[in-house]
Amino acid sequence: MINACLHFDAAMEQVKTELDRRLLTAPFPVRAYTAHLTLAHGKFIRARAVLACAMDGEKMVPADAAAFAVAIELLHLATLVHDDIMDEADLRRGVETLQKRYGKRTAVICGDYLLAAAMRSLAQVQENDRYRELDAYRYVNQICMGELRQNRNNRNFGLSMFRYLSIINGKTAALFEASCYAGALAQGRPPEAAGIGMSGAGRQLEAAGIGSGTGRPPEAAGEKERLRLYRRFGRYLGIIFQLMDDCIDFESDNRTAGKNVQSDYEQGVVTLPVIYTFYRRPQLRQRAWQGRLAVPELLQAVADSGGVSFTRRTAGRYYEKALAALLALALPPGQQEQLKALLDKAYLGLKKEPLKLVQTG
Amino acid sequence: MINACLHFDAAMEQVKTELDRRLLTAPFPVRAYTAHLTLAHGKFIRARAVLACAMDGEKMVPADAAAFAVAIELLHLATLVHDDIMDEADLRRGVETLQKRYGKRTAVICGDYLLAAAMRSLAQVQENDRYRELDAYRYVNQICMGELRQNRNNRNFGLSMFRYLSIINGKTAALFEASCYAGALAQGRPPEAAGIGMSGAGRQLEAAGIGSGTGRPPEAAGEKERLRLYRRFGRYLGIIFQLMDDCIDFESDNRTAGKNVQSDYEQGVVTLPVIYTFYRRPQLRQRAWQGRLAVPELLQAVADSGGVSFTRRTAGRYYEKALAALLALALPPGQQEQLKALLDKAYLGLKKEPLKLVQTG
Numbered sequence: 001m002i003n004a005c006l007h008f009d010a011a012m013e014q015v016k017t018e019l020d021r022r023l024l025t026a027p028f029p030v031r032a033y034t035a036h037l038t039l040a041h042g043k044f045i046r047a048r049a050v051l052a053c054a055m056d057g058e059k060m061v062p063a064d065a066a067a068f069a070v071a072i073e074l075l076h077l078a079t080l081v082h083d084d085i086m087d088e089a090d091l092r093r094g095v096e097t098l099q100k101r102y103g104k105r106t107a108v109i110c111g112d113y114l115l116a117a118a119m120r121s122l123a124q125v126q127e128n129d130r131y132r133e134l135d136a137y138r139y140v141n142q143i144c145m146g147e148l149r150q151n152r153n154n155r156n157f158g159l160s161m162f163r164y165l166s167i168i169n170g171k172t173a174a175l176f177e178a179s180c181y182a183g184a185l186a187q188g189r190p191p192e193a194a195g196i197g198m199s200g201a202g203r204q205l206e207a208a209g210i211g212s213g214t215g216r217p218p219e220a221a222g223e224k225e226r227l228r229l230y231r232r233f234g235r236y237l238g239i240i241f242q243l244m245d246d247c248i249d250f251e252s253d254n255r256t257a258g259k260n261v262q263s264d265y266e267q268g269v270v271t272l273p274v275i276y277t278f279y280r281r282p283q284l285r286q287r288a289w290q291g292r293l294a295v296p297e298l299l300q301a302v303a304d305s306g307g308v309s310f311t312r313r314t315a316g317r318y319y320e321k322a323l324a325a326l327l328a329l330a331l332p333p334g335q336q337e338q339l340k341a342l343l344d345k346a347y348l349g350l351k352k353e354p355l356k357l358v359q360t361g
Numbered sequence: 362m363i364n365a366c367l368h369f370d371a372a373m374e375q376v377k378t379e380l381d382r383r384l385l386t387a388p389f390p391v392r393a394y395t396a397h398l399t400l401a402h403g404k405f406i407r408a409r410a411v412l413a414c415a416m417d418g419e420k421m422v423p424a425d426a427a428a429f430a431v432a433i434e435l436l437h438l439a440t441l442v443h444d445d446i447m448d449e450a451d452l453r454r455g456v457e458t459l460q461k462r463y464g465k466r467t468a469v470i471c472g473d474y475l476l477a478a479a480m481r482s483l484a485q486v487q488e489n490d491r492y493r494e495l496d497a498y499r500y501v502n503q504i505c506m507g508e509l510r511q512n513r514n515n516r517n518f519g520l521s522m523f524r525y526l527s528i529i530n531g532k533t534a535a536l537f538e539a540s541c542y543a544g545a546l547a548q549g550r551p552p553e554a555a556g557i558g559m560s561g562a563g564r565q566l567e568a569a570g571i572g573s574g575t576g577r578p579p580e581a582a583g584e585k586e587r588l589r590l591y592r593r594f595g596r597y598l599g600i601i602f603q604l605m606d607d608c609i610d611f612e613s614d615n616r617t618a619g620k621n622v623q624s625d626y627e628q629g630v631v632t633l634p635v636i637y638t639f640y641r642r643p644q645l646r647q648r649a650w651q652g653r654l655a656v657p658e659l660l661q662a663v664a665d666s667g668g669v670s671f672t673r674r675t676a677g678r679y680y681e682k683a684l685a686a687l688l689a690l691a692l693p694p695g696q697q698e699q700l701k702a703l704l705d706k707a708y709l710g711l712k713k714e715p716l717k718l719v720q721t722g
Contacts, residue, residue, distance in 0.1 A: 109443075119477065148471075151467055
């Protein structure tokens with residue numbers, strides 16, 4: 001299909017269906033394992049980011065943005081499968097992990113399969129010259145480097161906030177940036193600034209935009225600047241997402257629910273609430289180094305020192321930066337609203353979406 | 362460089378240097394680990410296959426074949442790093458494995474990094490339209506599927522020879538096929554048969570061939586047939602390589618040397634010498650299922666039943682098939698000799714190359 005458009009909701013459905021199809025129809029014997037992954041869906045927040053950045057004011061999305069979103073979710077899935085091996089995790093999204101159910105060997109290979117499949121899909125989308133400048137491999141590298149940095153800093157109780165932010169910048173935020181970048185490219189502006197010599201091509205959507213009466217970012221901003229703003233928005237969105245996720249370990253309602261409490265700390269992963277707490281109480285850091293800081297005491301210290309509030313405030317600063325990038329894009333109201341909703345969702349935590357009321361008759 | 366040519370030996374040196382450079386200059390902190398991989402070099406047999414298939418009668422190789430060879434060796438390295446995690450191997454080529462030295466987490470991520478780097482390199486080479494028809498992802502998939510099949514058949518003492526050959530067909534032979542395919546494409550024939558509309562381009566090497574007086578496969582064979590023969594040669598080369606490798610576990614000189622004896626069987630990997638032995642002595646298979654077949658007894662049984670000779674004979678049949686494909690290619694003597702030497706090396710086992718006498722003065 002030559003970049004037909006479909007509504008955001010329809011595109012999201014297509015992404016979910018296509019992702020399941022890819023996992024259920026993988027060649028034997030990979031399928032025996034990848035099919036298991038369809039039992040537990042995530043929130044597709046990366047796919048949502050791609051599509052929301054790709055949509056116009058009428059929430060219409062070019063079809064190849066959906067293909068991009070599928071590839072990025074596949075890549076994310078590959079990292080989860082390998083993460084679960086490294087963390088020896090038993091559950092993911094409430095369902096047994098591949099490594100727990102089928103063993104580490106199988107999980108290593110399935111992760112490799114998914115990584116290769118994702119990169120194939122990304123390469124296929126990028127055969128379209130419009131997408132060429134998004135160098136997907138660069139982002140895969142950034143993710144690997146972020147993961148390695150995190151790993152090197154395992155049980156490093158002297159980790160600085162600056163270094164921590166650089167870790168999550170790779171580990172989590174890189175893929176969010178790639179998502180928004182992909183969406184922005186899919187939206188259909190030709191890379192004029194790059195001067196690759198396709199100034200005439202890629203304008204069809206611009207023309208279509210006039211027809212459907214949607215707004216466009218002002219010409220003055222320039223294509224390069226527009227892409228930079230989208231990438232920046234994605235990067236900040238990812239950092240917010242990770243910082244809010246870090247807080248979950250220390251949320252009282254999770255604590256009382258008695259599940260997954262302090263899993264990060266127990267695995268030696270030092271996150272921002274802990275970094276702040278150690279900054280306020282250096283003697284605790286000392287005791288952590290000596291292996292004499294038990295989880296309940298840390299928990300109390302994080303609560304007393306306001307480590308979670310500090311992390312939320314830090315996320316809040318990135319929220320403001322992301323919002324500034326969003327406003328600078330001067331998007332049509334429908335699209336701006338969608339991206340703002342994504343940002344709010346990341347900032348307000350990983351709450352479930354409210355049930356939609358279905359009109360009958 | 363626009364496909365300059367260099368001598369096979371110089372090209373091999375370039376591949377080794379470039380591979381080391383890639384590992385030593387990876388971005389921090391990946392480099393801290395990938396640098397360790399330069400301590401133990403393999404025999405670069407896949408790179409040799411690429412270059413030998415790409416050379417002309419004067420042993421001159423197009424420069425982009427060397428780039429292909431580097432990418433394929435990187436891909437091979439990625440699979441080794443992940444294999445060592447799955448096998449919990451301590452040593453590889455006499456040097457500590459990444460997983461042993463730096464832990465499984467690091468090895469998982471480094472393998473991912475190398476896999477991504479290899480796929481990026483393959484994609485870069487394949488931007489040249491001449492190489493487009495080699496779909497590298499298909500081969501990565503085949504490797505994953507072969508590994509998964511082997512894993513599913515761990516401790517399956519009822520494994521048939523047919524199924525075993527299909528496992529190594531993916532696990533090992535796929536990458537050898539890709540290597541020879543890449544070399545054949547690099548040799549410079551345009552994909553006439555595919556009719557991609559670049560009939561004029563890609564002929565420069567043909568012309569260069571005339572100038573240097575090298576022979577070419579007869580036009581009659583057709584480009585499609587030529588590529589098919591190279592692929593087939595590579596596939597058989599890989600099967601021979603794996604079958605001869607399987608014999609090493611049961612070689613008496615290794616046994617007396619007391620190292621790595623029966624490592625496959627002890628890890629539940631059932632190879633052809635064992636399959637044949639169980640075929641001759643079903644009661645042993647029964648006891649293996651019951652966990653009552655100790656290694657020394659199996660070793661004696663393999664020796665008595667001629668499991669190794671049978672495996673060698675099977676490899677011999679593939680040797681003949683590979684030779685037939687090689688002869689059908691009707692290559693110039695210099696190239697044929699090089700490919701025959703590669704085949705002999707695989708068939709005669711992984712012996713060290715003889716030392717070269719260096720003329721002085």
